[in-house]
Amino acid sequence: MTVSTTASVLLVDDEQDILSTLGGYLRRSGLEVLTASDGAAALKILEEHPVQVIVSDVMMPFLDGRALLRTLRQRNDWTPVILLTVVGEADERSAALDEGADDYLNKPFAPQELLSRIRAVLRRIQSATQTLHTAEVVLADHGSGTLTLDRSARRVWNSDTEITLTPKALTLLEYLMTRPEEVHSRERLLQTLWGFEFSVSTRAVDHRIAEIRKAFGDDAAAPTLIQTVAGQGYRFAGKVRRG
Incomplete structure (x- = not known):
């Protein structure tokens, strides 16, 4: 399967050799490829040239890949992001996915494997464009009715x-x-949505959860909307679908 030439990718890495060799491979595979040397440069490029997929190294100067991802998600930019790293621990991968990454690939990797990951993301965009991340209106059934969120x-x-x-x-x-x-987890939510980069003592997440529950009449003792998972954090329990 050949990806349409209209599919565009932003490749972000501080190593020029990787931008050159990997960028060249992806172009020869039918992709339009833009490149940036760090997360800050990537944000500037995205202001002028939106893309369909972002592939970013994690360890970079100025603004690393995880910070780039958090910045995008805080801006409600849900462009799919594939992170590249030499760190292979499961908790690192889990943390990145929690922050909104769409995939995670450990270095070293074969260019063909990255291309397969990009193609899989593009298929999801093209067929079920239709992931909740891209939906403008999201619905959820819960105990006291139907929640309708108009994201735009x-x-x-x-x-x-x-x-x-x-x-x-x-x-x-x-x-x-x-x-x-x-x-x-509270820590992950604070880091992703509040931008806290270090351990802080705050109940900001808990207060906002309480605000949501009160607004929707969701009983904290037996919630049907947002559940507390003891020792772990929060989970949205309503049945969600695109509007």
């Missing part, structure tokens, strides 16, 4: 009643809702 308008309803949430609570709801059944 930044508005939310419980059945026919519009609900007012603080901006951070709305962002938290959106993040959990588009990753149903996944458990997210």
Whole structure:
């Protein structure tokens, strides 16, 4: 299967040899390839040239791959991101996926393997474009009705009643809702949505969870919307679908 020449990829790495050799391989495979030497440069390129997939090294100066990913997700930019790293621990991979990465590839790798990963992402975009991450409207059935989230308008309803949430609570709801059944630790949510890069003592996440539950009448003792997973974090439990 050959990827359409209209498919565009941003390749981000601080090693020029990798940009040259890997970029060349991907171009010969039918992709349009843009390159950046670090996360900060990538953000500037994306302002002018949106792409369909971002492939980024993790360890880079100025703005590394994980920071680039967090910045994009905080901006509600859900362009698929594949991270490249020499670190292979399961918790590192899990952390990146929790932050919104779409795939994770350990170095060294064969260029063909990366191409296969990119093709898989493009197939998901083209066929079920239709992942929750790209949906403008997301619906969830729960105990007291149907939650409707309009991501572009930044508005939310419980059945026919519009609900007012603080901006951070709305962002938290959106993040959990588009990753149903996944458990997210407080630390990961603070890092991803609040931008905290270090351990801090705050109940910011808990307060926003309480705000969401109160707004939707979700009983904290027996929640049907957002569940507390003891010792681990929070999970969106409503049945989610595209609007």
